[in-house]
Amino acid sequence: MAVKISTGEPGGHNFLQPSLIGPLVDRLQGTIVECNTAYAGRRNTTSAHWQTFRDHGFTAIAPCDLLDEEGDIALPVTGGFHLKENFVGSHLDRYNSILILSHFKGHPMAGLGGALKNMSIGLASSRGKQHIHVSGSGETSFEALMSAPLDDFLESMADADQSVIAHVGAENLAYVNVANRLSVDCDCVDHPAEPEMADIGIFASLDPVAVDQACVDAVRNSPDPGKAHLVKRMEKRHGVHAIEAAAQLGLGSREYELVELA
Numbered sequence: 713m714a715v716k717i718s719t720g721e722p723g724g725h726n727f728l729q730p731s732l733i734g735p736l737v738d739r740l741q742g743t744i745v746e747c748n749t750a751y752a753g754r755r756n757t758t759s760a761h762w763q764t765f766r767d768h769g770f771t772a773i774a775p776c777d778l779l780d781e782e783g784d785i786a787l788p789v790t791g792g793f794h795l796k797e798n799f800v801g802s803h804l805d806r807y808n809s810i811l812i813l814s815h816f817k818g819h820p821m822a823g824l825g826g827a828l829k830n831m832s833i834g835l836a837s838s839r840g841k842q843h844i845h846v847s848g849s850g851e852t853s854f855e856a857l858m859s860a861p862l863d864d865f866l867e868s869m870a871d872a873d874q875s876v877i878a879h880v881g882a883e884n885l886a887y888v889n890v891a892n893r894l895s896v897d898c899d900c901v902d903h904p905a906e907p908e909m910a911d912i913g914i915f916a917s918l919d920p921v922a923v924d925q926a927c928v929d930a931v932r933n934s935p936d937p938g939k940a941h942l943v944k945r946m947e948k949r950h951g952v953h954a955i956e957a958a959a960q961l962g963l964g965s966r967e968y969e970l971v972e973l974a
Contacts, residue, residue, distance in 0.1 A: 715811045726893040819898040831872075931943060
């Protein structure tokens with residue numbers, strides 16, 4: 713079993729801590745997996761990213777695998793909005809099941825990050841990440857990546873999700889969102905903003921659309937006045953559109969039953 717997390721950009725501190733996720737990964741006998749980034753930093757090369765695995769404590773709790781250190785493979789996208797193929801780390805085929813273990817929070821571009829983003833951008837190789845950001849246009853410059861139409865990018869994430877679910881099999885995927893350290897910034901930011909609202913819990917589902925929608929609703933419905941900063945980020949960047957697009961592709965339902973466990 714692969715356990716897909718974000719290793720977190722060095723300098724940041726909101727990523728899921730090894731002490732929190734270690735017992736779960738151990739019980740699953742899982743391998744922690746990640747892919748290189750498409751922006752300058754300390755996770756955009758294989759050697760630097762392996763150092764981040766070590767520095768952030770993940771190699772101490774479980775086997776780890778950098779999925780694209782030996783290249784990528786193309787997965788077909790069927791019936792997508794923009795993409796015809798999605799490039800994922802070639803090591804993905806080492807695994808027959810995946811737990812998408814995500815830190816739910818805001819994001820500077822996508823508005824929010826949860827299961828759908830972790831499965832799409834997260835499993836994409838460095839090349840694949842850029843491919844999603846520019847909606848398969850073939851543009852390669854950093855400027856193109858940063859200036860791509862927002863809704864096209866969000867829809868392309870849903871396209872990538874479609875390819876992963878079809879390749880791995882919906883029955884072989886599960887999703888856990890940890891809604892703690894609710895910064896407006898992603899774990900890819902090396903100096904993220906501090907959270908302004910309290911933690912709201914852990915959400916789990918076999919439906920990636922439902923679990924992300926439940927987290928969005930939990931933030932919006934929270935009585936915590938500190939939620940305003942995060943809600944503004946999600947709405948300004950139209951974050952819910954990735955959820956809408958994934959639902960339109962039939963990847964899950966935005967309607968759900970929330971079962972609370974003590």
